[in-house]
Amino acid sequence: MSLALTVLFFGLFHSYVTLASDPDPVNDFCVLNRSSATTSLPCKNSSLVTVEDFVFSGIKFRGKFSETGLASIPVNVNVFPGLNTLGMSMVRADFDVGGVNVPHFHPRATEIAVVLEGKIYSGFVDTQNRIFAKVIEKGEVMVFPRGLVHFQMNVGDTWATILGSFDSQNPGLQKIPSAVFGSNIKEELLEKAFGLTPKEIAKLRKRFAPHRL
Numbered sequence: 001m002s003l004a005l006t007v008l009f010f011g012l013f014h015s016y017v018t019l020a021s022d023p024d025p026v027n028d029f030c031v032l033n034r035s036s037a038t039t040s041l042p043c044k045n046s047s048l049v050t051v052e053d054f055v056f057s058g059i060k061f062r063g064k065f066s067e068t069g070l071a072s073i074p075v076n077v078n079v080f081p082g083l084n085t086l087g088m089s090m091v092r093a094d095f096d097v098g099g100v101n102v103p104h105f106h107p108r109a110t111e112i113a114v115v116l117e118g119k120i121y122s123g124f125v126d127t128q129n130r131i132f133a134k135v136i137e138k139g140e141v142m143v144f145p146r147g148l149v150h151f152q153m154n155v156g157d158t159w160a161t162i163l164g165s166f167d168s169q170n171p172g173l174q175k176i177p178s179a180v181f182g183s184n185i186k187e188e189l190l191e192k193a194f195g196l197t198p199k200e201i202a203k204l205r206k207r208f209a210p211h212r213l
C-alpha cells in the first residue's frame, strides 16, 4: 500500500479517537438576541454588545436547597446569552449536609467538576453498568464522560460546593428518577419494568411529579 492509501485506511478504519463538541464559532461572538423572533438573526447587533453581555453574576451566591439538599444553578446559554456559539457552560452546585444530586446525565456534554468546599461521594456508571465512584475533596476534580449517568452526595459534615464545566453551551440535563417516574410513562409498563405494585408506582410518581425535584 502506498503511504497515502495507508493513511486513508487508518483514517477510515482506526478512528478510535473522534473529537466532538458544539460547532466552532464563525464570529468572535454571537450574543444571543433573546427577543429575536427569527433564527436567521440569532445574534445581538454587535454594535450594541457590551461587557455586560459577557458577565454572569447569578452564581455569586448559592441557590435554595431542593428536597434532596441540592442547590444547583446552571450557567448555560439559556441564562447567559453571551455563551452562544462558544461551546461551553458551567454549573454551580451546593450541597446541604447529606445532600444528593440524583443520578442524571447530560446528553450533549462531558462535565469536569471541581470541589470548591467539602467532601463529595461522586461517580458515574458506564454502559456496562460498571461504577466508578469515590469521595473527592476540596481541590480535586472528577470528569463525567458525555451521556453517562452520574451522581453526587455530600458525605462531609459541612456544606459542600462544586463547580462543573461542560463542553457544550447547552449540555441538557436528564434526571433518571423524574424521567422514569415523573413523565407519565404508562403505569403497567413501569410495574413490569421495575417489578413494583401499583401502590409503589403511585408513590414514586407522586414523589417525582414534574413540579417537584
Ligand SMILES: *[C@@H]1O[C@H](CO)[C@@H](O)[C@H](O)[C@H]1NC(C)=O
Binding pocket: 033, 034, 035, 036, 037, 038, 041, 043, 044, 045, 048
Ligand atoms: C433583536 O432582534 C429584534 C428582532 O429581530 C431586533 O428588533 C432587535 O434590534 C435585536 N436586538 C439587538 C440588540 O440586536
Ligand SMILES: *[C@@H]1O[C@H](CO)[C@@H](O)[C@H](O)[C@H]1NC(C)=O
Binding pocket: 045, 046, 047, 048
Ligand atoms: C447595529 O446597530 C448600529 C448602532 O445602533 C446601527 O447603526 C446598525 O444599523 C445596526 N445594524 C443592524 C444590522 O441592525
